Amino acid sequence: FVINDYPSFEISYRTRVDIHPYFDDDPWFTGFVQTLPQPGKKRPYEYSGFGFFDQLDWVTVNETYPIQAVEDIVKDIIQNTVAPNTQIIYNPAKIEATGYTTQGIIDLYVVSAKKAIEDLADLASGFEYGVDNSREFYFRPIDTDVHYSYWAGKHFQYIEIAENPHKIRNRLYIKVGLIQGTGFGWVKEGTNIIGYEEDAPSIAEYGLREALVAAPEILSIADSRVWAQQLLTKTSIPEIKAKIKNVLFDETKAKIDAKGKVRITTDDGIEYELFIKKAAYSMSPEGILGSLDLV
Numbered sequence: 001f002v003i004n005d006y007p008s009f010e011i012s013y014r015t016r017v018d019i020h021p022y023f024d025d026d027p028w029f030t031g032f033v034q035t036l037p038q039p040g041k042k043r044p045y046e047y048s049g050f051g052f053f054d055q056l057d058w059v060t061v062n063e064t065y066p067i068q069a070v071e072d073i074v075k076d077i078i079q080n081t082v083a084p085n086t087q088i089i090y091n092p093a094k095i096e097a098t099g100y101t102t103q104g105i106i107d108l109y110v111v112s113a114k115k116a117i118e119d120l121a122d123l124a125s126g127f128e129y130g131v132d133n134s135r136e137f138y139f140r141p142i143d144t145d146v147h148y149s150y151w152a153g154k155h156f157q158y159i160e161i162a163e164n165p166h167k168i169r170n171r172l173y174i175k176v177g178l179i180q181g182t183g184f185g186w187v188k189e190g191t192n193i194i195g196y197e198e199d200a201p202s203i204a205e206y207g208l209r210e211a212l213v214a215a216p217e218i219l220s221i222a223d224s225r226v227w228a229q230q231l232l233t234k235t236s237i238p239e240i241k242a243k244i245k246n247v248l249f250d251e252t253k254a255k256i257d258a259k260g261k262v263r264i265t266t267d268d269g270i271e272y273e274l275f276i277k278k279a280a281y282s283m284s285p286e287g288i289l290g291s292l293d294l295v
Contacts, residue, residue, distance in 0.1 A: 098124035104220020
């Protein structure tokens with residue numbers, strides 16, 4: 001945010017900022033200050049920051065977890081590593097049951113909390129994670145419901161949408177954290193590559209596209225295959241991305257949560273249903289505009 005004079009109160013690194021447009025009781029954005037104007041800079045003075053989700057990259061996990069439910073590992077990471085060392089709050093009620101129990105040891109050694117949780121979300125299959133407007137960490141099933149419907153010209157002014165087939169990978173060779181003592185098939189003895197998972201319909205349509213994926217913290221072959229199978233659901237199809245610009249919030253005065261899907265109708269009447277990846281807001285005396293990143 002930008003102000004024309006230094007504020008009457010102190011703003012320092014990690015100062016919390018809550019923004020409540022239209023006098024909404026719930027903040028539309030909760031974050032913290034990360035950059036400050038340097039002394040001697042001319043007006044206006046600019047402060048910038050991020051949401052608390054970024055603090056998951058600040059701390060590393062150094063734990064070995066025996067066979068247990070994925071959500072219990074996530075709870076331990078947030079309660080004992082993340083919450084004590086960041087401004088993120090641990091609320092066990094927001095870390096939901098996954099129904100998946102690891103089949104071997106998970107060895108998290110100097111792994112960022114964000115990377116560890118990302119891999120655990122893939123292992124659980126169909127889970128998402130983040131930090132909400134109460135600064136509380138959540139780990140929950142991916143919401144596939146459509147929560148918003150917007151029309152070009154009425155709710156937003158511009159849209160960019162594109163399909164990217166270049167990142168398709170439909171055979172994933174899996175590298176894990178345990179050296180294999182014996183060889184099998186084409187897998188060499190003494191390697192930590194345990195085989196591959198592939199998507200046959202994708203190969204038939206787009207041709208064979210291979211990649212090596214690594215999960216060094218996963219020691220179980222069974223767990224690593226489940227993890228790779230979940231990755232395939234994302235990598236074996238073309239990536240569709242859209243960006244809506246100049247969303248007219250003065251029309252709806254309603255906050256958009258980065259949860260679930262939005263149905264967008266373009267100028268020529270074509271409909272898309274895409275997941276909301278990010279919602280951003282721009283505020284000025286003329287009103288509030290926004291942009292949505294969709295996948």
